Amino acid sequence: MTSGVSGLLVGRSAELARLVRVLQFAAEGTAGVALVGGDAGIGKTRLITELVGQARECGFNVLVGQCAELGDTLPYLPLADALRGAEPGVREAAAAHPMLGQLLPGMESAPSTGLTQQRLFGSLLGLLADVQPVLFVIEDLHWADRSTRDLLVFLSRMVQTERVCVVGTYRTDDLHRRHPLRSVLAELKRLPTVMNVELGPLKSGDMSDYVTTLGEVDAQELGLIVSRADGNPFYAEELFAAVAEGDSLPDGLASLLMSRVEVLSEPGQRVLRAAAVAGRRVEDELLREVSGLPLAEFEEAVREIVSRGLLRVDGYGYTFRHALLQEAVYTDLLPGERTRLHAAFARLLTAPAELAHHYLAGHDLAGALAASAEAGRLAERLGAPAEAHSHYDQALGLWERVDGAAELAGESRAELAFRSAVMAADSGDNHRAIVQLRALPPTSEVNERLAYYLYETDDQSRAIAAAERAVEGAEDQGALARALATYARTLLWSPRHREVEALTTRALETARAAGARDAEVGALLTLATYVEHQGDVARAHELVETASAEGTGDLAMDLRARFHHARIHYEQGVLGQAAEVADDGIRVAFDTGLRWSTYGTDLRFLRFLIHYVAGEWDQAEAVAGSFPARVGTLPEAILSSFALFVEVARDLPAVESRLSWLRPFWSDELAAYMSRGLAAEHALWHGDPAAALDHVRAVMAPMIEGDPGTLRLAAIGLWALAELGTTEGADDLLSRARFAVERGPTGEGGHLGPEGRAWAVRVEAEWHRVHGRLDVSLWRKVVAAFDFGFVYETARARWRLAEALLAAGDREGAQAEWELARETAGKLRAVPLENALLEFGRRARFGGGGGQGDGGLTAREVEVLRLVAEGLTNREIAGRLFIAQKTVSVHVSNILGKLEVSTRTQAAAAGRQRGLLA
Incomplete structure (x- = not known):
């Protein structure tokens, strides 16, 4: 689908490449047909527009005809439309064919009695042969008259060696089971010359990219639009406009969606209305019961709905083709109708979450509270903390409006609120957890959790105070052990750090006596960090391994143990074992729903750093691709910041966009430390040291x-x-x-x-x-210090060492270090470092790697040369490097000139000889 601002094609590069391949075959004399299907608004027209543009660039004559919803009243409408909109030369050629001339403007009154199908098709073949190469596009085949369908079949079977490409588009959501186009498509797709291209929903990342081209939108609005649009660009445009105007479901979009519902029979509409109340998905038996229809009538209604693409069969039930369709049907219900249907579902359901939803919508607040509390406990057991927190909060919101709330919920309000706070923290929202805990009676358990989460938000003084209250108020040995372990943790980096060892010793003794394994592990991890900082790394390793040996029953604590186990190996340069432990921790975090908890997040960025340090940058970039770029929460922002390590070092286009989303989070010390520190490096690579210094000073000020x-x-x-x-x-x-x-x-x-x-x-x-x-001995020490496995920093240090050696007169030693640094920078595709090394090499008059000359190529030209050697076209290189095709053409011309060759193949060969393609 086109961007509303830039006109870029977003998320359809694979589909476009397939269509371009058919076009290229046609240019070479092998005719082909492509059928492009997809839902309304999915981006078919935008894709075809891009294809038409490329066809014209390649010298094709282009014919574009549009079908209309007129039935068989105007035969050959798209052919007439295409001829009328053709270039003058094509229209003149068509006029030379009497049968086609009757379709041109001004000829409508000519006798049409001889407009037989056979003669018309023959004339069209003659025209296509006269004006080839030709791209003939027929849009909206789902509205095609019978004659046009016959024309499509004829062209698909008869064009063979002509330089002709035929492309047809159609809406898949309009093809009900009796639609006349269905049998035609089934027949054509069996032909070897016909390519079928189905456009599915855009991925969420592509949708985010697309929505941001429409205009300014904050992270929350972006997330809402992307989730509701469900991969459909047209729906996203409508929702974007609605957000700007403060609407929920735009009238135009709702009308479009409901127009497809209104063609259903009355039983079909009745079943669909019941399905909309159920939600996005509904079980077959449940839907039948609520619809109230006899079995035979119900099955016929469902068959009609499915055939029209409104519902899809999904296991033992049905799913709405699009979430917005469900929303439109639901919104169209009368208030009483909606309440009665919700009550009907509530009578039949047993799943707590669904029960809560239907009770609440049916105004049964007591039932909703009980079901919400039970749904929260179920989600907690299943490892879905965010959902559990949401269900608990819904129950708490109903508490004051329901008599006997504690009996209905099965626990007191304080107990439920405490559960909600813990689930908020486990889903990554420590600030929400702190707010909820502060509103509760200050028991030892509440104060211990409050101290724990305050420490994780770097509020040290309040964390210590809360931990002291937890120790003082402990009512049993288990509570005392947890309070002592957390108290020791809060003192770790404070002026009172000397108390840590005694406190952890006491916590360990208490925990072991009480059988509180979670408190024992917490104390072990705090003690390990303390002795590690004191220099006793061997003992720290031993303590962490003891803590990680078995589970505690507290998933968040188990993740903390895995993180420290991986971290201590990473910080000692034992990268292989660090990676192994981190991978296991990440798996546990995802399996248990704790991916956004403090240590679920920390494990993911640690795994990224291991890849980064070890020089596994392709893997690091792949991991970074899973980090959110458009962030809305602090955990997302911190995780996103780490992607900048490889993005800045490779000078990827994503840097500026990522930084713009991270700026609102620069008030947080960790988010600022990561993202502004790397923003400083980015500024240095781009020749703005003043901006870099501003970033550094701003980050260091509060540290x-x-x-x-x-x-x-x-x-x-x-x-x-x-x-x-x-x-x-x-x-x-x-x-x-x-x-x-x-x-x-x-x-x-x-x-x-x-x-x-x-x-x-x-x-x-x-x-x-x-x-x-330029101190040679110091830079040698820097190289040696980073050479524990930190590939990139070792190369950067070699760059400075080469400068120092050259200044000291050791030209041979300088070139040796320079070549090692260039080799690493090339393998990593660290473009800014490559550029700096090439510039230094030119000033020093060094040859290329291995003593060969580099021909004066810039780092970007070397990067383009590598892709040329892979056989990529200029367009493909432009897509890979996110630059304009014209810029690629300039780079290729420069490469040919500098390497003194005349073809791309010769350039690749010269690059290999000079060691530029390593």
Whole structure:
């Protein structure tokens, strides 16, 4: 479907490629036919518009004819339409064929008695031969008259070696079981010259891309439009307009949808109305009972509905073809009719969630409260925390309106609200959990959870206070063990960190005595982090492995154990084992519904980082593709930030869009640390060191002194200062980095893993570079420090080492480091680093990798050359690199000139000889 602004074709590249292939065969003398089907509004016309544009670029004469909903009253209407809209040369050629001339403007009064089908078809074949190559498009075949259907069959069977491509479009949702086009399509699809192209709904990512081209829309509105449009671009356009005007279901769209319902028989409409009350899906037996129709009449009504594509058969029931159709039918019901149907479903249903929905819609508040509470407990057991939270909140919202609410819910209001808060946290909404817990009576259990979630939102002082209250109010040993474990955790990075070991020891003793495995694991993990920071890595490993050895019954705690087990291996450079543990944790998070919980999110970004550090960038980019780009919640924003690592390093087009969505979350310290730190690198690669420095200073301002995270930021800030040619602020950045190394966040020293130590050395080297000193020994240390498996940073350090060696007069050593860095940058497709290395190589007058010359190609030209060597066309390269086809053409011309060759094949061969295609 076309974008409302840019005119780009979104999400249909595969379908377009198939149609272009038929067009190319036709250009070479093998005629072909393509049948393009899809629901109304799915994007058939936009796809054909793109195909027509490409056909004209390739020199095709284009005929486009439209069928109309007129039955057989105007035979050959699309052929007449196509001839009337054709280029003058084609119309002149048609006029030379008397049979076709009668279809042209001004000839309608000519005698038509001789307009026999056989003679007309023969004349059309003659015309197509005269003006080939030809693309003949017949749109909306579902409205085609009988003569046009015959014409389509004739062309499909008779065009063989002519340079002709015939394309027909039709609506699949209009083809009921007795539609005359059905048998024609079935016959044609068996022919070897006919290609069938079905346009299904756009994927959610493509729909998001499409909607954002229509105009400004926030994350919540975008999500609503995408979910309701269900992959249909036309519906998305209508919903976008409705959102702008504050409407729910646009009148025009509702009328369009209901026009397809109104052609049903009365029993068919009755069944469809009942199905709409059931929701998107309904069981066959349940629908029959509620409709009240005799079995034979019910089955005939359902057969009619299914044949018209309004419902689809789905297992033992039926699903609405589109969610908006269900919404339109439901909205069209009278209030009393709607209430009676909901009550009928409620009498027959036993599933709690559906019962709650129908009780509520049928105004049975007591039934809705009881069913909502039970639905929440069921969702909790099934590992669906977001759904559980929603059901519990619905029950809580009804609480004051129902007598005997506690008996109906099966527990007190406080107990239900506590469950709701825990489920909110498990689904990733810690802030909602905190709000709900603060509204509850302050028991030890409530205060312990409040402290736990406050700590995860970095509210340290309030977390400590809540944990102290939890310990003081503990009523039994299990509650005391959990309170002590959480209390120790809240003190971990505070000035009172020395109390952690004693508190965790006490928590472990209490937990083991009480059999509270979750509290025991929590204490073990906190103690492991504490001793790791003190430098006893071996003991930390042992504690984490003990914590991970068996489950606790608390899924969130089990995920926390897996995360720390993977993290400690990652931070010690043991990437293989870290990956294995992270993969297992991610599987558990998805299986249990905790994918958006704190550690469900953390495990996913850790797995991404392992790929990134190990140089597995294609895998990292694939993982990043699953991270939400258009974010609406803080967990989504944090996860999205990590995708920037590889997107910035490869200079992918997604960077600017992702940053624009992340800006509203820069008030959060972690989201800002990740996304603004990488925004700073992006600015540096694009020649804007001042903007990079602004990002660094903004992120570092609220960070506590000694935070190890300042090391990376300080290095980036010093890089920016070196580019600006000023030393102002360099000493402050060095001082903060050294404090993090020497004193740590507690102010009393701490342990840094291999990556932390590497960044610390790089800060020192960058500081010297700011002051005009390219210190070879320091940059050698940076290379060695990152060479524990951090592929990209090792290459970046080699770049600086090569500069230092060249400045020191060691040209041979400099070229050796430069070649190693270029080899890595090429394999990673790290375009900005490749560009920087090529520029340095030109200034240093180095040859290409392996001593071969690179012909002066830029990094982008090398990237284009690699795709040329794969056999891709300019259009395909443009699609792969997200650049204009004309830009690709310029790059290819430059490549041919620089490599002194005349063909693409020769360019590929020259690239291989020069080592550019590694």
